[in-house]
Amino acid sequence: xxxxxxxxxxxxxxxxxxxxxxxxxxxxxxxxxxxxxxxxxxxxxxxxxxxxxxxxxxxxxxxxxxxxxxxxxxxxxxxxxxxxxxxxxxxxxxxxxxxxxxxxxxxxxxxxxxxxxxxxxxxxxxxxxxxxxxxxxxxxxxxxxxxxxxxxxxxxxxxxx
Numbered sequence: 363x364x365x366x367x368x369x370x371x372x373x374x375x376x377x378x379x380x381x382x383x384x385x386x387x388x389x390x391x392x393x394x395x396x397x398x399x400x401x402x403x404x405x406x407x408x409x410x411x412x413x414x415x416x417x418x419x420x421x422x423x424x425x426x427x428x429x430x431x432x433x434x435x436x437x438x439x440x441x442x443x444x445x446x447x448x449x450x451x452x453x454x455x456x457x458x459x460x461x462x463x464x465x466x467x468x469x470x471x472x473x474x475x476x477x478x479x480x481x482x483x484x485x486x487x488x489x490x491x492x493x494x495x496x497x498x499x500x501x502x503x504x505x506x507x508x509x510x511x512x513x514x515x516x517x518x519x520x521x522x523x
Contacts, residue, residue, distance in 0.1 A: 467489045
């Protein structure tokens with residue numbers, strides 16, 4: 363790594379942590395306003411389910427970037443690239459993305475297609491498969507396998523030397 367990028371890395375990691383804090387505050391604000399809205403319409407018995415879904419969604423959104431920050435910090439601080447922790451972090455990111463794909467399939471999505479000249483087409487409600495997220499999930503599972511294989515090769519190399 364060059365000296366320039368090494369000096370900027372702590373700043374960039376701090377900036378990424380700041381973005382994670384802002385996202386966490388957004389989810390907290392969203393939960394508070396959702397609870398207030400449920401209480402205003404007299405649906406207080408739905409608050410527990412709402413809070414569970416909000417917390418699950420927030421965790422799935424915050425864990426991958428947090429694991430990425432930990433990976434980059436481990437590489438810059440201790441030069442550990444192929445290790446058991448790094449493989450586990452990559453697998454954690456992949457599992458979170460896989461859970462998002464499954465959640466998209468289970469939770470119905472509302473689609474309102476826009477037609478030409480500003481007209482709105484018929485609404486449809488149903489499960490959706492996000493192919494981009496599925497491809498990213500497969501890529502992270504493959505990267506987790508590559509990291510694990512790299513770790514084993516590094517252990518073999520260290521044992522030989």
